[in-house]
Amino acid sequence: MMHPVRKQRLILVAAIVVVSSLVxxxxxxxxxxxxNLFYSVSKIVSGEAPRGKSIRAGGCVVPxxxxxxxxxxxxTFDISDGVAKLKVxxxxxxxxxxxxxEAAVVTGVVGENGELTASEVLAKHDENYTPPEVAExxxxxDKHQVACEGMKYDx
Amino acid sequence: MNWQWLxxxxxxxxxxxKTGLWVVALGLCSITxxxxxxxxxxxxxxxxxxQGNSYRIIYIHVPAAVISMAGYxxxxxAGGVGLIWRTKLSFIVMRAAAPIGxxxxxxxxxxxxxxxxxxxxxxxxxxxxxTSMLILLFLYLGVIALQQAFQHQDSADKTSAILALxxxxxxxxxxxxxxxxxxxxxxxxxxxxxxxxxxPSMLYPLMIMFVAFYAFYFWCxxxxxxxxxxxxxxxxxxxxxxxxxxSR
Numbered sequence: 001m002m003h004p005v006r007k008q009r010l011i012l013v014a015a016i017v018v019v020s021s022l023v024x025x026x027x028x029x030x031x032x033x034x035x036n037l038f039y040s041v042s043k044i045v046s047g048e049a050p051r052g053k054s055i056r057a058g059g060c061v062v063p064x065x066x067x068x069x070x071x072x073x074x075x076t077f078d079i080s081d082g083v084a085k086l087k088v089x090x091x092x093x094x095x096x097x098x099x100x101x102e103a104a105v106v107t108g109v110v111g112e113n114g115e116l117t118a119s120e121v122l123a124k125h126d127e128n129y130t131p132p133e134v135a136e137x138x139x140x141x142d143k144h145q146v147a148c149e150g151m152k153y154d155x
Numbered sequence: 156m157n158w159q160w161l162x163x164x165x166x167x168x169x170x171x172x173k174t175g176l177w178v179v180a181l182g183l184c185s186i187t188x189x190x191x192x193x194x195x196x197x198x199x200x201x202x203x204x205x206q207g208n209s210y211r212i213i214y215i216h217v218p219a220a221v222i223s224m225a226g227y228x229x230x231x232x233a234g235g236v237g238l239i240w241r242t243k244l245s246f247i248v249m250r251a252a253a254p255i256g257x258x259x260x261x262x263x264x265x266x267x268x269x270x271x272x273x274x275x276x277x278x279x280x281x282x283x284x285x286t287s288m289l290i291l292l293f294l295y296l297g298v299i300a301l302q303q304a305f306q307h308q309d310s311a312d313k314t315s316a317i318l319a320l321x322x323x324x325x326x327x328x329x330x331x332x333x334x335x336x337x338x339x340x341x342x343x344x345x346x347x348x349x350x351x352x353x354x355p356s357m358l359y360p361l362m363i364m365f366v367a368f369y370a371f372y373f374w375c376x377x378x379x380x381x382x383x384x385x386x387x388x389x390x391x392x393x394x395x396x397x398x399x400x401x402s403r
Contacts, residue, residue: 038337125341133201
């Protein structure tokens with residue numbers, strides 16, 4: 001038998017853990033949207049994301065859409081979540097892992113023309129770790145990320 | 156159920172006498188495995204198809220991050236046992252676990268930043284995973300601070316145990332953050348229910364590093380707990396004997 005005093009303390013300790021967890025869950029549910037790092041492209045296109053305010057968008061860089069300006073440091077590309085597409089322009093240096101068919105997270109303001117002028121472009125790495133030889137031998141020959149694999153860009 | 160065993164195990168003297176050899180064994184084990192894992196992971200594992208060599212930070216980053224979270228449970232559960240049974244040893248373990256956990260959390264954040272700069276293009280982003288890891292660091296620092304903030308050890312122990320218990324909810328949040336919210340941080344590569352998305356040739360040295368970090372963690376925890384036992388029990392006869400022997 002557990003000593004009644006200790007039993008009481010056990011209940012108190014359990015209550016501390018349960019109540020603090022409940023508070024955290026409620027706070028988490030209340031700020032579910034705010035804790036997201038980025039909006040999906042379709043949410044931006046459909047107007048669910050705020051306009052004229054700096055936001056983050058995440059998606060896959062549409063293959064063939066990356067255009068680098070010849071005279072100034074300016075890159076334009078489309079990102080897609082498989083449902084909608086968003087045009088992005090960026091005038092700074094891109095991270096090493098940025099490339100077509102890979103995931104990216106861009107920060108910027110969506111203008112009147114529906115284009116996003118980015119102040120920051122980040123490359124998102126996925127959970128795949130493979131040696132080069134293995135990567136070449138698997139079916140996914142263009143080595144695109146799982147998140148961007150089999151994505152339909154022609155929507 | 157008879158709870159007598161808990162009180163015997165919770166006796167600092169009994170613990171100190173039983174763990175002397177464990178310290179040596181864990182120390183040897185962790186150093187050997189750390190060397191083997193680091194040489195294999197940094198020198199012999201193949202490079203990653205996309206990231207090249209920078210992925211090798213995984214051999215420090217992932218074990219440090221995982222054990223900083225597991226270590227939080229050790230600290231909080233020790234605190235909870237201390238609050239219920241008032242065993243001396245559990246508060247000693249709680250106090251010893253805090254700085255080790257804080258250093259591991261810092262190591263995970265630091266190595267992540269070093270890797271993030273070339274890979275993502277930024278060393279810091281306020282996404283759910285990284286922010287919740289920062290909160291973990293603050294929780295550890297809070298327990299360390301509360302331990303120092305009281306005149307009486309008893310008040311310090313009880314207060315920091317409550318903080319440790321309240322912060323427990325953060326650990327599953329860190330773990331699941333990459334699934335519950337959109338983050339820049341990638342999801343876990345080692346999966347329990349399906350095939351892991353890390354190649355076996357890279358996974359084996361990582362597994363060794365996991366065991367090495369766990370051995371290292373318990374080595375540090377034991378050493379630090381034993382030192383704390385001597386500090387708290389310094390007025391007792393058995394510690395006096397040990398100190399006399401040591402000074403000769």
